[in-house]
Amino acid sequence: MGGPSVYICDGCVAACNRLLKAHQGPAADFAGWDAYTNEELLASLPPSEATLSAVRDDLRAKVAILRERGVSWAAIGEALGISRQAAWERFRFVG
Numbered sequence: 001m002g003g004p005s006v007y008i009c010d011g012c013v014a015a016c017n018r019l020l021k022a023h024q025g026p027a028a029d030f031a032g033w034d035a036y037t038n039e040e041l042l043a044s045l046p047p048s049e050a051t052l053s054a055v056r057d058d059l060r061a062k063v064a065i066l067r068e069r070g071v072s073w074a075a076i077g078e079a080l081g082i083s084r085q086a087a088w089e090r091f092r093f094v095g
Helices: 010-022 038-066 073-080 084-091
Strands: none
Touching: 038 073, 038 084, 073 084
């Protein structure tokens, strides 16, 4: 398997998958957001908002670079699973 400047042999991927399968971790114990108190839910909002903001900034930066390279709104929309018009309306002011 590989990614940008990273290569992992199939044996290592298989070992990782075995470890992940064997260890369910805290996520397996997640009872759902309804189990949280109001205070816990309120405390969880700022980190969620910060994460969302960072992801939006990342997406805008990528779209700006693609547009600078002359990539069409249709191609960007297709990659995002939206129409060309929706992509243009959403990102026309980036960059």
